[in-house]
Amino acid sequence: MDYSNPRKFILEGIVKFTTVEYENKNRNVSFTVERPPLLKQIFYIFLYLNIYTLQYTTGYAQELFLEIKAENPISESLKDSLELASSYKDFSMLRKDADSVQNKLQRFGFIEAALENLVRKNDSVFTATYYFGKKYRYLKVYYTSDLFSKKELGKISASVEDNFFLLPFETAEASLIRLNKIKASGGNAFAKLKLSDFIIEEPDILTAVLLFDSGPSRSIDSIVVKGYEKFPKSYLKHYAGIKTGKPFDRDKLNKQNDALNGLGFVNTLKAPEVLFEKEKTAVYFYLDKRNNNLFDGILGFATDEETNRLQFNGYLNLELNNNLNFGEQLLVNYKADGNEQQNFRARARLPYLFGSPIGSELELKIFKRDSTFVTTDQIARVTYQITPPSSAYVGYKASESSNLLDQAIVGSSVEDYNAQFFLAGVQYVKIQNDPLFPAKTNISLDSEFGTREFSSNSEDQTRLSLWAATIFELNYNNSIFLQNNTSLILSDTFLTNELFRFGGINSIRGFNENSIDATLFSVLNTEYRYRFGPGFYLHSIIDVGYFENEITKLEEELYSFGIGLGLLTKAGLLKFSFANGISENQNFNFSNTKIHLSLTSRF
Numbered sequence: 001m002d003y004s005n006p007r008k009f010i011l012e013g014i015v016k017f018t019t020v021e022y023e024n025k026n027r028n029v030s031f032t033v034e035r036p037p038l039l040k041q042i043f044y045i046f047l048y049l050n051i052y053t054l055q056y057t058t059g060y061a062q063e064l065f066l067e068i069k070a071e072n073p074i075s076e077s078l079k080d081s082l083e084l085a086s087s088y089k090d091f092s093m094l095r096k097d098a099d100s101v102q103n104k105l106q107r108f109g110f111i112e113a114a115l116e117n118l119v120r121k122n123d124s125v126f127t128a129t130y131y132f133g134k135k136y137r138y139l140k141v142y143y144t145s146d147l148f149s150k151k152e153l154g155k156i157s158a159s160v161e162d163n164f165f166l167l168p169f170e171t172a173e174a175s176l177i178r179l180n181k182i183k184a185s186g187g188n189a190f191a192k193l194k195l196s197d198f199i200i201e202e203p204d205i206l207t208a209v210l211l212f213d214s215g216p217s218r219s220i221d222s223i224v225v226k227g228y229e230k231f232p233k234s235y236l237k238h239y240a241g242i243k244t245g246k247p248f249d250r251d252k253l254n255k256q257n258d259a260l261n262g263l264g265f266v267n268t269l270k271a272p273e274v275l276f277e278k279e280k281t282a283v284y285f286y287l288d289k290r291n292n293n294l295f296d297g298i299l300g301f302a303t304d305e306e307t308n309r310l311q312f313n314g315y316l317n318l319e320l321n322n323n324l325n326f327g328e329q330l331l332v333n334y335k336a337d338g339n340e341q342q343n344f345r346a347r348a349r350l351p352y353l354f355g356s357p358i359g360s361e362l363e364l365k366i367f368k369r370d371s372t373f374v375t376t377d378q379i380a381r382v383t384y385q386i387t388p389p390s391s392a393y394v395g396y397k398a399s400e401s402s403n404l405l406d407q408a409i410v411g412s413s414v415e416d417y418n419a420q421f422f423l424a425g426v427q428y429v430k431i432q433n434d435p436l437f438p439a440k441t442n443i444s445l446d447s448e449f450g451t452r453e454f455s456s457n458s459e460d461q462t463r464l465s466l467w468a469a470t471i472f473e474l475n476y477n478n479s480i481f482l483q484n485n486t487s488l489i490l491s492d493t494f495l496t497n498e499l500f501r502f503g504g505i506n507s508i509r510g511f512n513e514n515s516i517d518a519t520l521f522s523v524l525n526t527e528y529r530y531r532f533g534p535g536f537y538l539h540s541i542i543d544v545g546y547f548e549n550e551i552t553k554l555e556e557e558l559y560s561f562g563i564g565l566g567l568l569t570k571a572g573l574l575k576f577s578f579a580n581g582i583s584e585n586q587n588f589n590f591s592n593t594k595i596h597l598s599l600t601s602r603f
Contacts, residue, residue, distance in 0.1 A: 063087040064094050067127045068101065081108065091126075098128045109136045109169035111206065139172045140164055140207040141195070147212045152182055169206075183212065187247030189276070190215030218248040221280045227269060228287040230325040234352035235263065236285075241388040248274070248281055257285065259388060262431030262438065265292035265322035294319035295572075296600045308591075315505075315513075315598075327351050335513055340370040343514065357385040361395075367514075373414050373497040375401040381423060389430050395423035397448060401497045413551050414496050419461070421450030435568055436537060437479075437529075441470040454495065462490040481527040481539070488520045494550050505596045508545045510560035510581025512594070521547035527564075535568030541579045557584040562593075572601030 065087055068074065082104050088094040098118055105113035112133030121127045142164045143153070150160050156175040157165040167175050176193055184191045192215065195208040223242060225231050236242045240256040253272050261268040269286040296317035320330040333345040344366040351359035365377040381395030399419040425446040432440040448463040469483035485507065487500045500521055504513035508523045523545040531537040545558035562579030575598040582588055 062124055063089070064091060065125045066094050066098060067121065067125060068098075069127060069129045070132045072132065078108070094126060098126075101128070101130065105130070105132065107170070107173055110134070111136060135204070136169055136200075136206045137204040138206070139167045139169055140201060140205050141167065141210045142207065143210045148179075148210070152179065155179075155182060164207075181251060183214070185247070185249040185252065187217045187219055187249070188214045189218040189248050189250070189274075189281075218276070218281045220244050220246050220248055220283055222282045224282060224284045226284055226286050228266060228289045231266060231287055231289070232322075232325060232327045232352070234355050235260065235327055237355075238352055238357045238385045239263070239388055242283070242285075248283075250274070253283060256388075258433055259431060260285070260287065261433050263292075263327075264438075265290055265327070289322075289325075291603055292319075292321040293323070293603050294321070294600060295603065296598065341514060342366075342368045351383070352385070359383040359385075361393075367501070369497075371404050373401055373403055373405075375399065375497055379423070386426075390426065390428045392426045393423070397421040397423055397450070399452075399498075401495075403497070413494070415454045417452055417454035417495060417498065419450060419452035419498070421448040421461075421463070423448055436531070436535070436566060436573070437471055437481075439469070439471075443468045452491070452498065457493075459492050464488045464490075477531050479529045479531070481525070481529060483525040484522065485525075486522040487518075491519075494519055496551060499549070499551070502545075502547075505577060505594075505598065508543045508558055508560055508581065509541055509577055509596075510543070510562060510579035510592065510594050511558070516547060516558075517549055517551075518547035519550045521545065523558075536566070538563070538565050540564075541577060543579075543581075558582070559584075572599055574599050 066084060068079070068082075068084070082101055084097055084101070085093075088097070095118065098115060102113050102115050110132045112131070114131050116129045116131055118126060118128045145162070153160045153165050156179050157167055159166040176195075180191060180193045183193070192213045194211040194213065196211055197207075197209045199207045201207045220242075221244060223233075223236060223244060225233070225236075240259045242253070242256050253274075257268050257272050260266055267288040267290045269288055272286070273284045275282040275284065294317070296315070296319075315336075316332075316334045318332045322328065328351070329347075329349040331345070331347040331349075333343075335341075335343040345364070347361060347363040349359065349361045353359060359382070361379070361381040361383065363377075363379040363381075365379070366374065368374040376399070378398045379395060380397075381393045383391055383393040385391050397420070399417075399421070401415075401417050403414045403416050405414060423446070425444065427445075428441065428443045429439065430441040431438060444465075444467045446465040446467075448461075450461060451458050452461045453459075465485075465487040467483075467485050469481070472480045472482070474480065485502070487502075489498075489500065496517060499517040499519060501514035501517055502508065502521055502523065503511035503515045508525070523543060526542045526544075527539040529537050529539040541560060541562035541564055543558075543560035545560075546556070547558070548555050558581060560579050560581040562577060564575065564577035564579075567574045567576075575596075577596045577598075578593065579596075580588065580590070580593040582592065
């Protein structure tokens with residue numbers, strides 16, 4: 001049997017093990033080849049097929065390589081810019097890459113570049129020879145001021161004159177695409193840019209004239225929501241800024257779609273789609289309702305400085321969001337620590353009343369410190385959405401505090417009082433589609449102006465607060481989080497039960513919850529975050545604080561250091577922090593370390 005030809009080898013093997021009866025009628029000759037068992041036949045057939053496949057693979061499935069040459073030596077940096085594959089599985093892929101080099105060279109400024117020939121050097125190497133020609137470094141583009149403004153052109157070029165602008169040849173294509181998007185954002189969805197009349201003006205500068213075809217102007221005529229039919233439409237108009245009559249801008253629609261995804265109670269299934277009809281433009285959003293009720297609990301451990309016993313801190317936060325498909329929110333928050341300090345808060349929020357940008361909020365706060373005092377705040381606000389990320393509010397606050405002490409304590413000024421305040425504030429919130437860090441930037445400025453009465457005395461009082469937080473993204477894995485909280489009371493006299501209270505996991509970490517009283521305080525929280533994946537990150541804790549207490553004439557600096565982590569589980573977002581807080585006149589003490597666990601679960 002001939003093994004040199006695999007196909008012949010297989011065919012002969014099959015014939016050999018097949019029964020054959022042959023009869024020559026002319027000669028009366030006949031013979032029979034004996035048939036072996038069926039399983040044995042199948043075994044030999046598969047054996048021969050494997051041998052053939054192995055020989056074919058060895059002989060023909062080899063990698064191919066491409067070399068490039070030109071009339072002048074090619075620098076390594078230019079070769080790297082061409083981004084050629086290291087090897088190819090077949091000739092068609094190699095040929096496709098060789099043809100693409102010509103277009104790449106033209107974008108780099110070699111506008112005369114051409115592939116002259118492609119020849120086989122040996123069994124696995126092909127050589128492509130190109131003509132590069134002259135390299136042009138800049139594209140000088142002439143324009144008319146009635147079609148393009150200097151402000152528009154300044155977004156793509158660093159050198160803009162009254163009738164022309166310069167572009168580096170390597171970035172010219174990307175810059176003109178960006179300019180086209182700028183012009184299309186004004187409602188010209190079919191806008192087109194074109195370069196014509198190319199002339200060599202200087203040795204390394206190619207000039208051209210920029211033409212613009214605006215096409216038909218388009219604006220949004222209708223908005224359709226698919227999937228979540230009961231989605232509160234007011235969020236489209238006021239929260240995301242999607243309105244009929246606005247110029248059509250695809251990039252802006254995609255950003256607005258991402259903003260809807262950041263609401264929490266809705267998922268965007270895909271990018272919005274647009275139906276262009278002869279005289280109508282319809283935008284389709286594909287949304288899905290998502291459960292966004294939140295349960296958040298914290299369990300903290302600390303050591304009592306007097307008894308050296310273990311103390312437990314408790315925290316409960318419940319949010320019910322959009323259960324009535326109105327975008328409404330009901331919040332209940334409760335905090336308690338081992339020192340019999342209790343803090344209760346309840347808030348109901350109704351956004352976009354009657355489809356308008358106006359909403360309302362009602363809030364109740366109760367704070368009780370052991371057997372010293374209890375303070376109750378009743379708050380009503382009217383909110384107004386200025387732009388999708390920013391809002392403002394005005395409101396009214398009534399405060400009442402009762403002294404629970406049977407006798408006065410030295411150094412403590414606790415009195416019964418009543419107060420009424422006019423409220424005003426603004427807020428800016430930028431949401432991002434990230435389950436670990438949903439808020440990119442959050443800035444809130446709050447003010448209260450009113451009077452406080454106690455012991456038949458009435459005084460004007462002003463309370464100001466600033467809360468600002470942002471995330472600086474270094475890259476996907478690394479980021480820096482900064483947050484500042486500053487509050488100030490302006491008054492002639494002060495009472496202990498009206499002071500700001502801060503400290504704890506949501507303020508300066510490493511201290512007990514609301515354990516520090518202040519007439520003025522400022523806390524800077526910093527975290528360096530390293531993300532290991534979409535659901536896990538570690539972070540440092542470095543907090544710096546300063547506070548003043550006009551009653552005790554105390555001014556002090558505070559510091560906190562530690563580490564923490566965040567883990568996205570099936571139950572929700574689990575947070576763990578380990579921090580030690582010290583004051584400027586205090587030495588490090590390990591017993592001051594606070595450990596906090598937090599689980600935010602959505603259902």
